[in-house]
Amino acid sequence: MDNKKLIGDLLHAHGLKKTPIRTEMLALFMDHDFALSASDIVAKMTAGHDRVTIYRALSSFEKHGILHRASEDGQGIKYALCGQHCPDEPHTDKHAHFICDECHQTYCLEDVKVPKANISNEFSVTGVSYTLSGICKQCNR
Amino acid sequence: MDNKKLIGDLLHAHGLKKTPIRTEMLALFMDHDFALSASDIVAKMTAGHDRVTIYRALSSFEKHGILHRASEDGQGIKYALCGQHCPDEPHTDKHAHFICDECHQTYCLEDVKVPKANISNEFSVTGVSYTLSGICKQCNR
DNA sequence: ACATAAAGTGCAACAATGTTGCGTTTATCG
């Protein structure tokens, strides 16, 4: 796949610069079907880059609707690529996520929509998160 | 309310010892209708106790089905009291939670049940979490 | 009441995640 071109366009479309680090980061996200944390990325990058750079890139990507938070299970925030039509904050790409108890990967369940909330109107709901856990497709074999 | 007696019974029923620290901790949970984190508790306790002690008490309470994790939003794990009939791990008291974007408190929505998951059987689901966010009843006034 | 075992507490030290400030480098656009 020619992700290089795709990534360049993606960055450009959001007014971000196409740097080697950010290109490699997005390539990593495209190469995995599960979510990645900052430390996952640091570990997978070819050259050893500063953690701060990764954190700042992730924040920027989230703000621009390129990535969304897939889970934050105490071992850090994991991000995944947003769908095609996800705008800047607030994100609208609302689907469920799955966290594996064995390998601790987080998967986006794109086809599982987050259920509508039915709740006392003392609370104003603006966000919903729906997260399943158990054993994932890989560990299940 | 005579929570003192209640708390003693609760601890005893789980084979835990009734110490001043743990009694005060549980009293704190009974006095608040939102979830508390380890640092919340350290701040609210009358005497300055070691963080480690609080962490270990929280873990113990969770293991014995006295507390459950209400949220873990990056600023730490918040716990809340379990319902009457919650057994030891795994917890079965499954309800939704609400996190306020303004005051950052977490509320248990005891009457909002967690929706059933409808998901590919490549994944084995054993846990579900359903968390709403927005503005809470206090901040909404 | 007393001894004992188990549970609970405190201290020190540590690991991991995430942030901020600041100076330098790099990409992009005219």
Next chain:
DNA sequence: CGATAAACGCAACATTGTTGCACTTTATGT
């Protein structure tokens, strides 16, 4: 090419959570 804004790297720090070890307190049986 030159200017500007974004991106990067380093140092330093805050917070959350853990572990090992020694000591204290609670509950239990006799």
